[in-house]
Amino acid sequence: MLSILSPILPMILLIGLGMWCRRSQYFSHHTIAEIKRFLLNICTPATIINMTLLMEIEAQTFLIIALSYIMLCVFLLGGKLLNLIPPLHNTLNPYVCSGTAFMLVGMSLFTIIYGAEHLATFALLGIGHEFFIWTIYYPLFHLDTKGTKITIATFKNLLTSPFIIALVAGMMLNIFGVVEILEANPIGSGILSAITMLSSVATPLLLIALGYGLAFKVDNLKASLKFVFVRFLVVGVLGLLFKFLIIDPLIEPSLVVDLSFYAFLALPLMFTLTLFVEGVVSDEEVEIINGAIGISTIISIILLIILSILIPPAIL
Template identity: 25%
Template structure:
């Protein structure tokens, strides 16, 4: 029953999103408006609150560093793999080996398994991918397209990202002791109630938009399956290495679930847009987007299996 309690709300919200698209209850623009609300307002509040209230333990910071190194390594491994494995999309496939969609894919499923009280684990795992998508990718693409890297412009894109602003503000207030002092005041309980009210709708709204946007066709299925297989092998190795380097993860059930589900999640949803300058043909963008949809199926299956075996 515990597994069903975790799985059914996820399936319901995904199905509700699909139903809304099929019945044309919402337009693409309206669904986009929901996404904008999530990423420009609600998710930054979540990230700020998680970093503002979390107990920053050095051993957990090691996991953040590990995730950054892992995602750099999987990108390099992707370059190597797709020099050997030739498909029509080998020029974009390496970028689908790295980054992980934390906010859209991992977070709502993870919260469905363990509850919102462990949001800080989401932040610890997700931070490296944010910087890879908005800083490392643009630098690589600028180099490959012989454009000026525009460091100042890229940094402006990074630090005007609402999620990153929330992250930085939360960390600064935490490490300077402001959050600890604030926790001792009489208004802290009211603040927690406000934060809970602002972040509670995030998971169901994200699942709804995912269901609305989900699409998977048979076109180019073979190269997608190859790409998926390579990524799953790389991320599977990443899980094994994480458990070997940090064996204490195995003792923390919520963190163990977070690491497994996070690495089974798809690439960042912003990837198809970020890679546009590398596209050689019109179908490249559709390939990247559809691959993410295919990988999302794997993520939901992983979520269901975790729910069953941890029930």
């Protein structure tokens, strides 16, 4: 039991530190917002580059990326179909159901529990997720909520996204064997070390920011729980069906593949959904989304802890 607690305890302590920072007002909301921006625009791209540079690229690599992309499209469609049920109807349902906090939560928590050596397959699901966000999710969100049509500017934003640039750069450098060249050169080795250091900074900062953001308004609790219910209903039902009917027949059976898939399904709502909805919906609805993100994050942490007990790092 103590061996299971070992990788989880630092996570709990850092989240607790973030909660203390909020209660004691050690950090202001503005400071946390700047930290999140640093994580999104600097640390996360560095993590993506570091991840893609070192992963082993095979034929199955692109299949896993494609399947995760298709699966998220299914989740988005599931959210739209759920809107046919009047008590559950909400314009944001498709976006609550499909986007996940992969970069800001998934990568860090998975690494803490299972270590970077088992990150490759889980990361492939995340690559599919990032392509989905910037090619399907983001344009459709603006189409549904603002009536904004998909234009050349939409694709320009996609191509200039730090996530997409990092993904493409990392994959291309990996394919052409640039890592070996960089490692053999003192300057190149220093660049790789700097990228690795930026990646390592992401985890503790993220957990502190997570703890800081775990605050809920009682008045909005019911509405937030409704979003959480809708998300885990769609992801749980359609996700498991997709795995058993599509992924299992196509992907070579592996405990790491199963683990990565279940961990991916356990992730909370996408944190940047808060940024998307600001100015689109009322302030109260923004608070409801924030509450749903907080609740789903707590549930996600619990699910990942349970997963680490069912599939402990030692058996991988």
